[in-house]
Amino acid sequence: MKRSMITKVTWAGLWLGASMAMSASAMAHSANNAAEVNDVTAMIEAIRAATQRFEDVNVALAEGYVPDPSGQCVSAAAEGFPAELGDMGIHYLRPDLLGITTVEPRVDGNGIHLDFHTPSILLYEPQADGSMLLVGVENLVFQKAWEAAGNSEPPVFAGRPWDHMADDPSTASDEAHGFEPHYDQHVWFRTNAVPHLEPFNPLVNCALFAG
Secondary structure (H helix, E strand, O other), rough: OOOOOOOOOOHHHHHHHHHHHHHHHHHHHHHHHHHHHHHHHHHHHHHHHEEEEEEEHHHHHHHOOOOOHHHHHEEEEHOOOOHHHEEEEEEEOHHHHHEEEOOOEEEEEEEOOOOOOOOOOEEEEOOOOOEEEEEEEEEEEEEHHHHOOOOOOOOOEOOEOOOEEEEOHHHHHHOOOOOOOOEEEEEEOOOOOOOOOOEEOOOOOOOOOOO
């Protein structure tokens, strides 16, 4: 209310009513935000439960996941982003879910798989003893395939549009880590200092990667 020239005495009832309405609106917004956070948390926990067996990387291998052929442990710094964003880790891929059609000169495919309970990519962090810890999952759809399926907007998960990744040939870094332009969405299991759906996680570290 911007009527600063009107006395608060004359408009006391309306002023109070407006203030109460604004407070009620703020409370409702806060409650909605809390509900959304709870919903996302529940979704992540359901995905974690559905993929828990992949904590044993041998189970992942037995079910068709293969180590990223690039042999990389992906970090924000290596992809041309600020190092403080963190890392992604080592990717284990399901070629069938990604619909891989070619790997040269860049990886391309026709899959449009969206189910995070059976993700197309598993994310592992290397540990000091040589083992790997499952820290999240990812789904990826190639932009051309997604648009060919009749989609004009990126996929959405938990109200968030997936990230668009494409290499910038003018930089030394490969922002799409060897893939054709695509949309991807990460879901992190590890407690994160930023939302659990960001592409990199500052609490995931590639420092122990032996290469």
